Amino acid sequence: MKTASILGVQFHAVTKKQAVELAMSKLRARQKGYVVTPNPEIVDLCRRDPEFMGIVNHAALVLPDGIGIIYAAKILGEGLPGRVPGIEFAEDLCAAMAKENMRLFLLGAKPGIAEKAGANLCAKFPGLVLAGTHDGYFKDTQQVVDAINAAGGADAVFVCLGAPKQEKFIAANIDDIHGTLFCGLGGSLDVFAG
Numbered sequence: 010m011k012t013a014s015i016l017g018v019q020f021h022a023v024t025k026k027q028a029v030e031l032a033m034s035k036l037r038a039r040q041k042g043y044v045v046t047p048n049p050e051i052v053d054l055c056r057r058d059p060e061f062m063g064i065v066n067h068a069a070l071v072l073p074d075g076i077g078i079i080y081a082a083k084i085l086g087e088g089l090p091g092r093v094p095g096i097e098f099a100e101d102l103c104a105a106m107a108k109e110n111m112r113l114f115l116l117g118a119k120p121g122i123a124e125k126a127g128a129n130l131c132a133k134f135p136g137l138v139l140a141g142t143h144d145g146y147f148k149d150t151q152q153v154v155d156a157i158n159a160a161g162g163a164d165a166v167f168v169c170l171g172a173p174k175q176e177k178f179i180a181a182n183i184d185d186i187h188g189t190l191f192c193g194l195g196g197s198l199d200v201f202a203g
């Protein structure tokens with residue numbers, strides 16, 4: 010896949026539609042991986058945290074969240090087709106998953122928010138299966154891993170803990186969670202909860 014480097018972060022040069030298609034093909038093939046959606050603040054965090062930079066650059070999809078990344082690409086002479094906001098990618102992925110009755114687990118935000126977000130997404134996209142939810146203010150990571158697995162796992166897991174916590178959670182636990190595609194989506198659950 011063609012990439013554009015912005016201060017060391019290797020963004021994938023894909024449109025939102027292509028990103029959703031790629032994500033769906035990974036879900037269908039049960040090919041484990043994760044999606045990150047860096048904005049300029051996250052690029053800056055990466056520059057100051059080599060571990061975080063490594064995690065971001067190992068993602069299956071690195072999507073440019075925000076016009077700042079697109080402008081930076083232009084100035085640096087790197088080609089990116091356009092911005093792919095995480096929240097829009099997430100919503101379109103839910104729509105595509107719903108058509109194939111795929112399972113979604115929502116992790117993050119304050120207690121009660123993920124449940125509300127899940128109910129709203131399922132109402133909007135009939136066919137989508139809510140595998141389960143968990144709030145983002147936990148002390149025991151293993152308990153969260155166990156909760157997702159006890160729920161029967163999921164095709165996609167939206168991890169919404171803010172950056173860099175969510176990406177570090179994914180990198181540390183992806184192998185232990187019964188799930189295919191893990192998406193770090195910041196404050197998306199608050200938006201989906203309305």
Ligand code: UDP
Pocket residue numbers: 117118119144145146169170171172174194195196197198199
């Ligand atoms: N959050 C969480 N656990 C934490 C810290 C934050 O679940 O320990 C949630 C917070 O409630 C919010 C999201 O993570 O829903 C972060 O949202 P923010 O808009 O700050 O993230 P961004 O989209 O800017 O990365």
